[in-house]
Amino acid sequence: MQVLFCTVPITSLFNIKYYAEPNLGGTEITGALKSEGVDVIHLDLNAALNEYRFKNENFSNQILEQEDFNVLVSKEHLKKFLEDPTESLYIDRWATYLSKYINSFLNEQSIDALCFSVSKIMNEYYTSIGGFNISIILRKYLNYIDSSIPFYMGGKYVMTMLKQKKYIDDIEDYVPTSLLPTYYITGEAHLVFHNFLLENLKQDRDYIKQRNAGLVDSKVRIKPLNKYGDATYVPDLKPLNFKSAELDVSTGFFPKEMLSHFPELGQIKPFNYYNYRFTGGCIFKCSYCTSGIESDKMWRKDSPIQVADCLESFYDSGVKYIRFFNNNINFKISWLKEFCNEIVKRNLDIKWSDSANLKVGDRDMFLAMGEAGCIKLWYGTETVSPRILKEIRKDVPPERIDAVLNWSHEAGIWNCSNLLLNFPHETNEEYEMVRNFIKKYYDSGILNGFQATILKLLHDTEMGHDPERFRITLQEDHRVARKLIYTENNNASWEEIHDRGEYRLRHLGDLVNIFDPKFLGAGIFENDYFFFSMYEAYGKNKMIKKQIYTHLINNEKMYEDFIDKNLSVYMYEGYLYKKMFSKVLNERTNNSITTRA
Numbered sequence: 001m002q003v004l005f006c007t008v009p010i011t012s013l014f015n016i017k018y019y020a021e022p023n024l025g026g027t028e029i030t031g032a033l034k035s036e037g038v039d040v041i042h043l044d045l046n047a048a049l050n051e052y053r054f055k056n057e058n059f060s061n062q063i064l065e066q067e068d069f070n071v072l073v074s075k076e077h078l079k080k081f082l083e084d085p086t087e088s089l090y091i092d093r094w095a096t097y098l099s100k101y102i103n104s105f106l107n108e109q110s111i112d113a114l115c116f117s118v119s120k121i122m123n124e125y126y127t128s129i130g131g132f133n134i135s136i137i138l139r140k141y142l143n144y145i146d147s148s149i150p151f152y153m154g155g156k157y158v159m160t161m162l163k164q165k166k167y168i169d170d171i172e173d174y175v176p177t178s179l180l181p182t183y184y185i186t187g188e189a190h191l192v193f194h195n196f197l198l199e200n201l202k203q204d205r206d207y208i209k210q211r212n213a214g215l216v217d218s219k220v221r222i223k224p225l226n227k228y229g230d231a232t233y234v235p236d237l238k239p240l241n242f243k244s245a246e247l248d249v250s251t252g253f254f255p256k257e258m259l260s261h262f263p264e265l266g267q268i269k270p271f272n273y274y275n276y277r278f279t280g281g282c283i284f285k286c287s288y289c290t291s292g293i294e295s296d297k298m299w300r301k302d303s304p305i306q307v308a309d310c311l312e313s314f315y316d317s318g319v320k321y322i323r324f325f326n327n328n329i330n331f332k333i334s335w336l337k338e339f340c341n342e343i344v345k346r347n348l349d350i351k352w353s354d355s356a357n358l359k360v361g362d363r364d365m366f367l368a369m370g371e372a373g374c375i376k377l378w379y380g381t382e383t384v385s386p387r388i389l390k391e392i393r394k395d396v397p398p399e400r401i402d403a404v405l406n407w408s409h410e411a412g413i414w415n416c417s418n419l420l421l422n423f424p425h426e427t428n429e430e431y432e433m434v435r436n437f438i439k440k441y442y443d444s445g446i447l448n449g450f451q452a453t454i455l456k457l458l459h460d461t462e463m464g465h466d467p468e469r470f471r472i473t474l475q476e477d478h479r480v481a482r483k484l485i486y487t488e489n490n491n492a493s494w495e496e497i498h499d500r501g502e503y504r505l506r507h508l509g510d511l512v513n514i515f516d517p518k519f520l521g522a523g524i525f526e527n528d529y530f531f532f533s534m535y536e537a538y539g540k541n542k543m544i545k546k547q548i549y550t551h552l553i554n555n556e557k558m559y560e561d562f563i564d565k566n567l568s569v570y571m572y573e574g575y576l577y578k579k580m581f582s583k584v585l586n587e588r589t590n591n592s593i594t595t596r597a
């Protein structure tokens, strides 16, 4: 059996970058398919489109025009585009290019199934809809793939967003049946999709023939696939076109001024990091997090030997940097120590980062992690106010935070804190505690990076389900972003809460001379292309990395373009896209009013 598996374009639809981040879910599913003997042509179309736009548009078209954007985020405009591609010349050109690109890898081989993985970026509706719409468009342009070939789309988060916007409900009124997926797969499909495909392919082929002939309902079938347990395959980290995703600094990533101060950064060979996870779920119950209310708290936990086997195979294929995508790598001390020993025993010279909690671990555990290649950890610190920590079920005393950061620092690990501002009823004093925490640990070099976001209240969290416990009252869904609007009982309106959050984010870094909130809110410290580049040039030397960040922060005006376009992990000029999305929504509302009138 032969399957064409593609990561569909997502970031590259909206911005051009020097690199393209690999898709975690796609690597897992293709790895699982291959382990069952399926022949997979694995392509990253996000990387392919990014490379195409980089070479042909060269940043001149960095922000889409409204009419191109519309085709990506609205089903009315998608319909028009499918009927007349001159609606967006850019999207027509991209889809034509990608169609030829895919064909060059197919090389006249036939395929038994077409799979599109739509990955999530940010909690914005427009990016999710963009991933869905471009999938439909690409299916049309892949006209050399017979319409009877089963077509699967997958991406759990994207479907959640589409459902919230009721986008998918009547999609068949806008899109020809032959372009709709045979199934849209949701859930934790990476562990089980290969079984589903092998079992269903024949009947799906029959179904699609009947659907194309108009004999069955054309409503998109959504299939949640879940399996709890361990993975037994090696993820396929490198799609066939993995080189297109790499950061090649020789094409101009670092500004000249930066290279004159830190010339070693210009000597780095093209590289990428890869995403990999070996746990699912989380043992904790934080009240603002969707994982906090999952009934099966930790549904996947591969054994240390299994994980080491995967890492060994990655290492043998030339992978050096890996970003583990676990919620908490330190869910159990004994597991982690055994894992670290295995890496050291096998001499695997890989460098990795992950998220960690501040509750589990001792000095020996952190030293073992440092020895096994851990070079960066993100701690879900959130706040240091004891009242809030208790309320959000994240009780960690200050002395414990201090101990963990020091052990980790001693092990040579780059320590970063994730912070959340503006919890319900957060007082000025509680906010000051966070600022002082940053001052104390960042200045002393024990905390090496941090980022903050303003609390986004999400539906499927304890806060969303039980607002009374947090003394808040829910009002409505936010129109553009995926979050709830609320008021604080006897304290603040939504406008006041919103303004307070913005103010607090703006001034969070004042005490350590970080005045631009983009360093805190746009994930600059989270950008691992920048971080791993520094590691590649200077190894474990924390001093020089801090000098580089300080140089960047102090000369922020000079590096504004570099920071905005390349270092923010979010969309460049995302606020413009939000405005464009708002326009599309208004247009939709006005049209439906006119139609009703």
Ligand code: SF4
Binding pocket: 282, 283, 284, 285, 286, 289, 290, 291, 292, 327, 328, 357, 380
């Ligand atoms: S915030 Fe992190 S630690 Fe807390 S429940 Fe969510 S994933 Fe787990």
